[in-house]
Amino acid sequence: MFLPVASREGKRRSGGPKRSWESIQGDCLFSSDLSRRRFMKIEHLYLCAAMSLALAGSPAIAAAQSNAATADLNTAEAPRVTQTVDNRVVSSLQHTHLALVDGATPTQSVADTTPMNHMHLILQRSAQRQSALDALIAAQHDPSSPKFHQWVTPEQFGKAFGVADADVTATTNWLRSQGFTVNGVYPNKLQIDFSGSAGQVRQAFHTTLQRYKINNDSHIANATDISVPSALKSVVVGVAGLNDIHPQPQHVAPKIGQFSASTQKFMLKEATASASGANPQAVNFTNGARGLVPYDVNKMYGTDQLYAAGLTGHGITIALVEDNSMVPDDWTNFVSQFNLGGYGGTFTQFQPQATGFTNCIDPNSIYGQEDDFEALLDAEYSTAMAPGATIWLASCADENSTNFFGGVFTAATNLINGPNRPNIISASYGYGEGYTDAASKTAIDLMWAQADAEGISVFVSSGDSGSNPSFNGFFINSAGIDANAFGTSPNDTVVGGTDTADILDGTTKKYFSSSFNTVYGSALSYVPEIPWNQSCGNEVAAKSLGYASSLAFCKAYENFDPYGYYITSEAGSGGPSSVDYKPAWQRQVHNAEKDQSRDVPDVALFGGSYGGYTWVIVCSYYYPCTPGFTGPTALIGGTSLSSPMFAGIQALIDQGLAAKGLPASQGNAAPTLYALAAEEYGGAKGGVPASLAACSADNGTKGTGKCVFHNITRGSIATQCVQQLPYVVTPDCYFYGTLPQAIYGPIQVGLTSTNVSKYNATTEAYAARPGWSFASGLGSVNAYNLLSAWKAFVNVQ
Numbered sequence: 001m002f003l004p005v006a007s008r009e010g011k012r013r014s015g016g017p018k019r020s021w022e023s024i025q026g027d028c029l030f031s032s033d034l035s036r037r038r039f040m041k042i043e044h045l046y047l048c049a050a051m052s053l054a055l056a057g058s059p060a061i062a063a064a065q066s067n068a069a070t071a072d073l074n075t076a077e078a079p080r081v082t083q084t085v086d087n088r089v090v091s092s093l094q095h096t097h098l099a100l101v102d103g104a105t106p107t108q109s110v111a112d113t114t115p116m117n118h119m120h121l122i123l124q125r126s127a128q129r130q131s132a133l134d135a136l137i138a139a140q141h142d143p144s145s146p147k148f149h150q151w152v153t154p155e156q157f158g159k160a161f162g163v164a165d166a167d168v169t170a171t172t173n174w175l176r177s178q179g180f181t182v183n184g185v186y187p188n189k190l191q192i193d194f195s196g197s198a199g200q201v202r203q204a205f206h207t208t209l210q211r212y213k214i215n216n217d218s219h220i221a222n223a224t225d226i227s228v229p230s231a232l233k234s235v236v237v238g239v240a241g242l243n244d245i246h247p248q249p250q251h252v253a254p255k256i257g258q259f260s261a262s263t264q265k266f267m268l269k270e271a272t273a274s275a276s277g278a279n280p281q282a283v284n285f286t287n288g289a290r291g292l293v294p295y296d297v298n299k300m301y302g303t304d305q306l307y308a309a310g311l312t313g314h315g316i317t318i319a320l321v322e323d324n325s326m327v328p329d330d331w332t333n334f335v336s337q338f339n340l341g342g343y344g345g346t347f348t349q350f351q352p353q354a355t356g357f358t359n360c361i362d363p364n365s366i367y368g369q370e371d372d373f374e375a376l377l378d379a380e381y382s383t384a385m386a387p388g389a390t391i392w393l394a395s396c397a398d399e400n401s402t403n404f405f406g407g408v409f410t411a412a413t414n415l416i417n418g419p420n421r422p423n424i425i426s427a428s429y430g431y432g433e434g435y436t437d438a439a440s441k442t443a444i445d446l447m448w449a450q451a452d453a454e455g456i457s458v459f460v461s462s463g464d465s466g467s468n469p470s471f472n473g474f475f476i477n478s479a480g481i482d483a484n485a486f487g488t489s490p491n492d493t494v495v496g497g498t499d500t501a502d503i504l505d506g507t508t509k510k511y512f513s514s515s516f517n518t519v520y521g522s523a524l525s526y527v528p529e530i531p532w533n534q535s536c537g538n539e540v541a542a543k544s545l546g547y548a549s550s551l552a553f554c555k556a557y558e559n560f561d562p563y564g565y566y567i568t569s570e571a572g573s574g575g576p577s578s579v580d581y582k583p584a585w586q587r588q589v590h591n592a593e594k595d596q597s598r599d600v601p602d603v604a605l606f607g608g609s610y611g612g613y614t615w616v617i618v619c620s621y622y623y624p625c626t627p628g629f630t631g632p633t634a635l636i637g638g639t640s641l642s643s644p645m646f647a648g649i650q651a652l653i654d655q656g657l658a659a660k661g662l663p664a665s666q667g668n669a670a671p672t673l674y675a676l677a678a679e680e681y682g683g684a685k686g687g688v689p690a691s692l693a694a695c696s697a698d699n700g701t702k703g704t705g706k707c708v709f710h711n712i713t714r715g716s717i718a719t720q721c722v723q724q725l726p727y728v729v730t731p732d733c734y735f736y737g738t739l740p741q742a743i744y745g746p747i748q749v750g751l752t753s754t755n756v757s758k759y760n761a762t763t764e765a766y767a768a769r770p771g772w773s774f775a776s777g778l779g780s781v782n783a784y785n786l787l788s789a790w791k792a793f794v795n796v797q
Contacts, residue, residue, distance in 0.1 A: 069140070069150035069453075070160040075132050079166035083231040085174050090206060090227040095438035096238040097207065097222045098245070106210035110220055112199025114209070118183065118359045118410075119201075119241035121171065121192040122443045123163045124234070133161045137452055137491070138584075141671045143794045149663045151455030154187035154417045161453075162189025167235045174232060178204035184357040186417045190446050193359055205239065215470075220244045238439025245436075246323065246398050246406035247429035247486050249374035250461040250472060251638030252570065252608055255289070255615065259629035263288050264515055264522075266633060268612075290512075291617040291635050294338045294384035295521025297606065297645060300500075302526070303385055305784035306652045312343045313386025313651035316664060319415055319422035320382065320644060322395040323407035323429070325349055325365040326375035327621040331391070334380040334618070337625035339519045343387035347379060352394045352414040360396035360410050371621040377636055378428055378644040380618055385648025385783075388655075392422060408486075409444065416451045423654055423665045425451065426647035428461045428640035432470040432482035433578050441579055445489040448668075452491035455665030457654075459647045460487030461639035462496040462601040463573030464608075466533070466719035467732065467752045467765040467774075472638075475569040476721040476752060480732035481576070481765055483600050488577035490586075493670040494600035495642040496776050497532035497572030497607020498712060500614055501698075504530075504544040511700065520617075520629075525701040526782070530715035531768055531775040532607040532637075533571040537718040537751050539767075541610045550718065551736060551759050554751060558737045567749060569719040572607050572639055574600055574766055574774035585671040589778070590682040590692065591771030602670045604712065604776040605645050608637035616641055649783045656787045660796040676708050676789045677778045681771045692770055697779060708785045712776040718752050718764035734759040 125133070139147040152160070162168075168189055172182045180196040198209045205226035212219050221243035228236050257266025265288025298304040306312075331347045334340075351360045364370040379393055394415055396407035408429045415421060433441065451458050461484070463469020468482040487494040502508045505528065513522040530540050542553035557566070576597035586592055586599065593599045608615070615635035619625035623634040650669055658664040666672070680695055682688035695707035697714075704710055723730035724747050735750035736759070755763040766774035 067156065069136060069147055069152050070156050073132050073136070073160055075129050075160045077126055077128060077164060079164050079170070080126065080234045081167045081170040081231055085170060085229045085231045087229055089230045091230040091233045092225050092227045093233070093236065093238050094225060096225045098243055098435070098437050100214065100434065101210075101212050101221050101223065104212045104214060106223065107213055107218070108211040110198045110209035110211060112197060112202065114198040115195070116197055116201055116241070117195040118193055119195065119239050120443060121175065121194060122237040122240055122439050122446070123168070123171065123190045123192070124237045124442075125161055125163060125190065129161050133449065133453065137449070137667075140453065140667055149455070151663065151665060151667065152453050154450070154454065157450055157453055158187045158189035163235050165189070168192070171232060171235060174229065180204070183359060184354055186413070187355060188417055188446070188450050191413065191443065193354060193357065201242065209242065214245070237442045238437070240409075240440045240443045243437060245431065247408050247431050248472060249640055250428050250430055250464045250469070251374055251377055251636055251640035252464065253473060254373050254618070254634045254636040255612070256623060256632050257289060257291065257635055258632055260288055265289060266291050266635060268635075289612065289635065290614045291633065292523070292606070292614060293520045293617050294340065294387075295517065295519045296523035297381075297384060297616070299521065299523040300526055301385075301605065301649065301780065302782040302784040303649060303652060306656070306787065311652050311656050311787075312345070312388030313648065313655055314344060314388035315658065316386065316424065316651040316654045317390040317392060317422040318382050318386065318424045318426060318644075318647050318651055319392040319394050320375070320378040321408050321411040321415070321425060321427050322372070322375045322378065322393060323398050324370055324372040324375055325362050325395045326370070326372050326379060326393065330371075330376045330619050330621055331379050331383065333624050335383065335387075337619055338384070340383060340387040345383055345387050345389050345391065347383070347391045347393070349393040349395065351396060352411055352418055354414050354417060355419070360407070360414055362395045362397045362407070363399070364397070365395060373618065373620065373634070373636060374428060374640055376620055377618055377640055378426060381616065381641055382426060382644035382648045385645050386651035389648065389651045409447070413447050416447060416454065416456065421454060421456060423455075424457045424459070424647050424650050426459045426644045427486060428643045430461055430463050430469050430484035430486040432468055432479065433485040433488065434479055434482050435470055436485035441485050444486060445491070445580065448489040448491040452668045455663065455667045457647075457650050457666050457669050458492035459643045459650070459669075460484065460492050460494050461643040462487065462494050464497070464571070464638050465569040466535070466571040466573060466717045467575050468569070469573040471569050473570070475567050476719065476733070477723060477730050478728045479730065481752070481754070483575040483577050484573060485579070487600055488580045488598045490580060490583035490598055491668050493602045493646070493668060493673065494777070495639060495646045496574055496601030496604035497639045497642050498529040498604045498776060498780055499532040499609045500606065501528040501530045501540065501714070503613050504540050504610060526704060526710065528700045529606070529697045529710060529712050529780055531572055531604070531712060531717050532609065533715060533717055533719065534608065534610055534612065535568050535571060535719040537720060537764070538610050538715060540715045550716070550764075551751065554720070555736055558749065562739060564739045564747065564749070567720050567722065569721065570608070571717045571719045572601070572604060572776070574717055574777070585674045587684055589674050589678045589684065589772050590688055591769055591773065592684055593772070593774070599774065601777040603646060603673060603778050603781065605642040605780050607639045607642045649781065649786070652783055653787050653790055657791065657794065657796070660791065662794060662796060672790060672793060673778060676786070676793060677772070679789075680708055681711065696770070704782070706785065707782060708789045709778050710780045710782070711770060712768050712773070712779045713770050714768055715775065716764050716767040717775045718766065721750050721752050723748050732756070732765060734763070
């Protein structure tokens with residue numbers, strides 16, 4: 001049995017009152033009617049999609065790319081497919097099905113006639129070529145190397161680091177022999193796009209497709225690991241597209257508020273109190289909520305100082321990869337409302353296509369845009385930070401015929417393998433590694449490594465549910481500690497979420513004006529930050545309310561909430577990868593976790609607030625921004641905000657470096673960020689400099705003025721988790737109480753922990769601390785100081 005997690009459509013349309021455990025149990029939101037309507041238009045959509053990039057009129061971004069990066073590499077190798085491809089002699093590929101279906105009972109078999117369009121056969125490079133790629137990427141980020149910033153093209157990447165042409169040919173020939181249509185081979189020579197039917201999948205890969213009830217949604221997945229001819233085993237990783245568990249948007253359901261001129265706050269349409277009449281949340285909503293605007297986040301993170309120096313992101317392209325489009329006028333409204341039009345930024349929405357074939361469609365972009373809050377949040381707040389940048393919204397729908405792997409991946413990999421590539425990609429989506437099969441995870445990691453080698457900086461949201469990113473909008477159950485599979489590659493930068501500490505600290509007057517300026521801003525400076533955590537596991541909230549610890553707060557909280565109305569796991573996510581190894585650059589900073597895993601997040605920016613007091617304002621179709629906010633206004637948060645904001649900061653860095661004669665593309669930002677953090681926080685060994693304490697976020701404007709990073713040292717992302725024995729067992733959860741009012745028996749309630757026997761500052765999952773932490777990575781940044789330090793790192797003035 002799997003407990004329910006809010007479905008994607010539920011997240012997008014949510015915003016009503018929180019419901020009790022009983023009212024949620026058994027719900028199942030499923031958009032089959034919408035999907036069927038979209039499928040009826042599929043043929044016409046492909047024709048439209050084939051023209052979309054040309055109609056977008058998007059210019060190519062010219063990075064410093066030549067043959068210099070790969071000219072001296074000896075990556076020539078003999079074909080690895082040396083035996084006859086015999087369908088009677090097969091080998092199983094381990095971990096090519098979702099482990100979580102092993103404990104689930106199928107609800108229905110998938111009919112053999114079911115179309116399976118645009119699956120990806122994922123290929124595996126040789127150990128020699130993997131070693132050569134690792135060495136090249138390290139050199140591309142080393143200012144002392146002659147290959148520093150010598151980025152490659154997709155074609156160069158495929159020639160040097162893909163699978164040999166003969167092996168690609170052998171593999172495509174086999175696919176055709178099984179009746180599949182080979183749509184095309186990507187330039188990276190690591191992905192083959194092919195289509196067929198469920199029956200052909202069953203016969204060729206020796207597995208069946210079944211329907212399962214997972215997290216209360218109906219999903220399709222292959223029941224067992226796949227098998228391929230033994231002759232192909234050395235070059236085939238698996239098939240991405242055999243299950244339909246897609247990356248999920250990482251934002252909190254938007255709230256709708258009406259601005260009050262008397263209080264300078266937004267009155268939200270909030271949930272009614274629980275049956276007991278008690279509301280244990282710390283913030284009293286009767287006085288309204290605060291809506292941050294571009295001016296505020298610019299002031300908080302120092303981007304306003306870069307604007308004054310003429311750096312706005314001009315000449316830099318940020319691509320936002322989405323599974324849905326938005327109404328373009330939303331962006332125009334946002335730019336107008338907050339007076340950003342004078343910076344010259346542009347917005348283009350299109351469907352990126354793979355070279356030689358069409359596999360990306362978005363019905364809403366052709367038949368009328370959906371008011372998609374994920375897409376518009378990304379577009380508006382990347383612009384908020386870099387108002388002069390070129391913004392691409394690249395959307396491919398999940399309902400791309402029967403492409404089960406997801407539109408976000410399709411959009412990203414098509415951009416990375418296309419002729420027109422951005423400087424920066426922001427991906428505000430995710431799901432835990434526990435919900436990702438090996439082939440899909442490999443495909444993600446291959447994609448981000450290629451982006452890095454091409455000079456593209458990739459930013460990924462860490463997630464919105466504490467120590468497991470798969471439970472956004474709900475609470476952790478039936479799963480333990482996990483990390484966002486979309487971001488745990490060592491070739492991207494993961495952005496977590498923070499909260500402003502002024503509300504809980506009672507210091508708002510020090511950091512915010514009591515009235516708005518002409519662009520609706522009120523922030524006066526940097527504002528101290530804590531990890532974003534909306535649960536009773538928030539230590540800062542607990543102490544603000546007079547409790548000795550978060551555990552004591554949660555136990556008291558339970559007395560007010562016997563029905564579980566306020567149980568939540570909503571918080572910025574962080575945790576160790578169970579798949580990817582720790583890169584060398586992540587070991588070099590003070591308090592780096594002493595494990596072998598790629599740990600996330602790397603950095604953090606504002607994502608949300610305890611009690612839902614602080615949000616950012618977005619302009620949407622149904623809730624447009626009006627002068628003076630006279631109409632209803634949408635407010636939103638999540639690490640889907642944090643990632644595009646950091647992408648915007650990177651655009652400012654790129655422009656500043658380009659002005660000094662360096663390439664406008666920097667590749668993965670994380671290696672440089674960790675190198676700079678080691679200078680400020682100290683290394684993994686030896687003493688710590690005085691700047692570690694000086695750069696604490698708690699210092700606010702005092703002492704942090706010269707810091708690159710704001711080190712977040714208070715609070716945690718430990719959140720509530722639940723289990724219901726014997727149906728659901730939840731690991732990594734310290735249980736402190738029971739909800740006796742549940743219909744199907746007692747529900748145990750706990751806090752996420754690395755030790756189920758005790759709960760303290762050492763075992764909670766996870767606490768902030770000096771240096772790096774799972775709660776907020778290296779912390780947030782001062783963009784102005786970051787550029788100065790980055791220029792020094794690459795030896796330019």
